[in-house]
Amino acid sequence: MNAQLKTFLAFVRKEWRHIFRDRKTLLILFGMPIAQMLIFGFALSNEVKNSSIAVLDQSKDEISQQLIARLDASKYFDIVEHLQYSQQIEAAFKKGKVRLVIVFPPQFAKNLESQHEIGIQLISDASDTNVGSTLVAYAQAILNEYQKELLGRRSLPYSFKTELRMIYNPQLNASYNFVPGVMAMILLLICALMTSVTIVREKEMGNMEVLLVSPVRPVMVILSKTIPYLFLSIINIVSILLLSYFVLNVPLKGSIILLLAVGILFIITSLSLGIFISSMAKTQTVAMFVSLVGLFLPTLMFSGFLFPIDNMPLPMQIISNAVPSKWFFFIVKSIMIKGLGLSEIWRECLILLGMTIFLFFISIRKFDLRLKI
């Protein structure tokens, strides 16, 4: 047993050397998490700020002017063009800068007084669907607010008052969504991609053959490869959490112990996936490709991190349940943002645990089978 442990440590030591002598590996290991956090945290955001819009004011009365001033003053919009004729609208869009055109009909204020109902046209560039609908929603909100103020001067017989409260993320901070997502991506990338590539490299270089002819058991070869990545990934989780807390101001409401435990569980899931891929792939390129297409893409698509799962067609929703990162994403979000404890999310944790155990045994078995035909 002692000899076995010694051999195992010899392997782990060798693996550390491989990692620390390869600049590219180091860059991926430590540069990537930080880069991704900062990119997702700052550069990519769902919020729309200072969008260029144009107005066509055919009335030019007091109320339309007030509304335009208000739109311009909001942080969401910059009025870059004042159009004169409706024919100019399309040209304004085609120049590409303007995302939204707001059209006030002639005699706006006068008709508002006399007809009690008046249309304002919002024309939005929907070639970018998300931005298009977001801008329309923002503009509507500003217009509605003004309308409320107008109404405030008179009394209406009935009125609904809706009060909006965004809980868990009152500022609609996009990082709240990205941090758990980036964490899932980075762990998958480092554990699955890097382990599969390093195991396959050993096969490609012919080292694996020599190891298999030696008295070392194949399982030990594989497990020793995963140990350094397990450690490095834990470091990465901690650094992601520190970055998100101190730089992106994402709170950590729940238990950090639970979060780390789930993180380690997901690392093991990813490592198992990496071993699984390495048992099938013959070259490093194939391993890398399979990891990216087979793991990375589903994580982006089905974890709920970029696209809401509830909006997907039913078959896609069913598929999404098979993606471990979906569960990890949900659990991390619940712990970090909502502050939920194990008693509320034990079901999801159990599913992830089950998946991990299943994948771990399947991949070890598959690896053994591959070697002993």
Add this chain to the structure above:
Amino acid sequence: MIQSPIIETNQLVKQFGAFIAVDHISFEVATGEIFGFLGANGAGKTTAIRMLTGLLKPSGGNARVLGFDVYTQSELIKASIGYMSQRFSLYEDLTPMENIRFYGGIYGMSKQKIELRADEILGELNLTSFKDQLVKSLPLGWKQKLAFSVSILHRPALVFLDEPTGGVDPITRREFWELIMRYAHEGHTIFVTTHYLDEAEYCNRVSIMVDGKIAALGTPGDLKQSFQSVNMEEVFLRLVGNPVS
């Protein structure tokens, strides 16, 4: 001096689906012998070696290596043999010293023993001044010689060399064979495959595989005589079906 054979196979078969890679081969290798295992690509050499080293379970027949049964005692076989593959087997991003320590660790050698053997090897190969440089910076010939020395680090009684001299210049091949012969002279057995037929002359006995069967077996001298050839290359070509006239 009669010793029991270190390898003995009897009607050994390996079948992959309908394809018979190794077709009922029977031969013996004596202790201390340099045994050349020749054959064209795809003749079944690698499959045979994989069965003898415990990597592959045979489909039929019997084989014993160092007295251990290949079906049931492959772990014991693995612990007692050395192996160097046709593909390069040292880690390029480790130094010679780190490679030696790693492989020594795999075979469960003690630290003192590893250091002792390392000194011996590095001295023998004139690599002492390179011991802390990465292997990838060494010339191919040196890497190959080092790979051989590492494969016999634990002093196995039997060592399998699968095309150990591929891609190496003639001078280095010569030096490589000197290492092999020195190890054989110490009483160890060498089982070697090669594509260089001049190397077959270094072997005590040679077997030539054709289509999964052993087509000829004997000392290089006997083979040349019985095939009326001047060298092993001619023997080989006659057997593999491209007669030289």
